[in-house]
Amino acid sequence: xxxxxxxxxxxxxxxxxxxxxxxxxxxxxxxxxxxxxxxxxxxxxxxxxxxxxxxxxxxxxxxxxxxxxxxxxxxxxxxxxxxxxxxxxxxxx
Amino acid sequence: xxxxxxxxxxxxxxxxxxxxxxxxxxxxxxxxxxxxxxxxxxxxxxxxxxxxxxxxxxxxxxxxxxxxxxxxxxxxxxxxxxxxxxxxxxxxxxxxxxxxxxxxxxxxxxxxxxxxxxxxxxxxxxxxxxxxxxxxxxxxxxxxxxxxxxxxxxxxxxxxxxxxxxxxxxxxxxxxxxxxxxxxxxxxxxxxxxxxxxxxxxxxxxxxxxxxxxxxxxxxxxxxxxxxxxx
Numbered sequence: 001x002x003x004x005x006x007x008x009x010x011x012x013x014x015x016x017x018x019x020x021x022x023x024x025x026x027x028x029x030x031x032x033x034x035x036x037x038x039x040x041x042x043x044x045x046x047x048x049x050x051x052x053x054x055x056x057x058x059x060x061x062x063x064x065x066x067x068x069x070x071x072x073x074x075x076x077x078x079x080x081x082x083x084x085x086x087x088x089x090x091x092x093x
Numbered sequence: 094x095x096x097x098x099x100x101x102x103x104x105x106x107x108x109x110x111x112x113x114x115x116x117x118x119x120x121x122x123x124x125x126x127x128x129x130x131x132x133x134x135x136x137x138x139x140x141x142x143x144x145x146x147x148x149x150x151x152x153x154x155x156x157x158x159x160x161x162x163x164x165x166x167x168x169x170x171x172x173x174x175x176x177x178x179x180x181x182x183x184x185x186x187x188x189x190x191x192x193x194x195x196x197x198x199x200x201x202x203x204x205x206x207x208x209x210x211x212x213x214x215x216x217x218x219x220x221x222x223x224x225x226x227x228x229x230x231x232x233x234x235x236x237x238x239x240x241x242x243x244x245x246x247x248x249x250x251x252x253x254x255x256x257x258x259x260x261x262x263x264x265x266x267x268x269x270x271x272x273x274x275x276x277x278x279x280x281x282x283x284x285x286x287x288x289x290x291x292x293x294x295x296x297x298x299x300x301x302x303x304x305x306x307x308x309x310x311x312x313x314x315x316x317x318x319x320x321x322x323x324x
Contacts (some may be wrong), residue, residue: 053162053301060298064253067260074267078096 004086015076020070029062058086094270097200097263119199121184152180156300163301164308171307174214178207179300182258186292188265189285196292199262201255208255211303212247219310228310254302261295 009064037055094102098113103110132145156176160168186194197203219228232243265288272281 048160053159056294057298057301057305060257060294061253064260065259067257067264070264071256071260074096074263076172078094 004090007080007082007086011076011080015073018069018076019073022073025065026062026066030059033058033062094267096267098195098197099200099202100219101195113195114197114200117185117194118203121181121188121197125180125184152176156301160304163304164305165304165311171218171304174210175300175304175307176209177295178303182207182299183293185297186262186289189288189292195266196262198258199266201259204255204259204262206253207258207299211254211306212251214303215306217312218307222311222313231310250302250306251321253298258295258299261291265291 032054037051041051044051098117101113103111103116105112129149132143132149136146137143145307153172153176156179157168157172160171163251165171182198185198188194189196198207216228219231222228223231233240234243269281269284269288272284
């Protein structure tokens, strides 16, 4: 197996694994956050605007972890520096 | 398949490039500035006012109320920066309705620039409110051992702001581009609507986080014993 094949295999497998494993944690965390927010909304409906705003800010922070994994995955597929280097090397030869 | 509008080059000379990001940003700046100038030409204070003025008043009072809720007592000082941040990111996301447009915030250069603005503005307002010594002392709270952690958290907050906005915008455009090649009939429209929603939420998140950071930097620490005595 030459190096270009190895780079391709590693990039593809890592990209898939990154986004697959990286979305488990944030999904569970967001589910717990929304569940707690709903129960506190049921207990104190007049604080709805504060609770909703804090919920959205918290969800954005949790979501950003999944976004980091997505960015890594996209970079591996579309803007992979190792692949670009290997392509340039092979084309130069 | 290109990752962002940075690769969409309209004109190039040497190393100076006019790419899609810059062109779309200029278009947004032009639309926002000229639009607000035209609307605020003849402001009226009676009950009879144009609907555009009403729209702007709703937006401005909404932003001021949000800034006050976060804990900044005089929103007039901060609404210039925070309101512009919100309006720029929201307009960048909402204009995806226009065909042929791609949001400039889908490029890491734009979001890094916005995050660097927040990084510069937070110490600026902190020093303005508390003086240089007071602001630098806040880095050693609660103990001097926390100094490296506070500095690192400052830098990582900036990085997180940039990557969060970039990731959300880029993923929206990329999902629609990929879906157009797989199921081009109804699903891309649904994902476009989702992209609009996430764009609005991310604009709100970006400006609220900037407001929270500014509030944390300008928090009056000496008043805490007095407040504790009152309650």
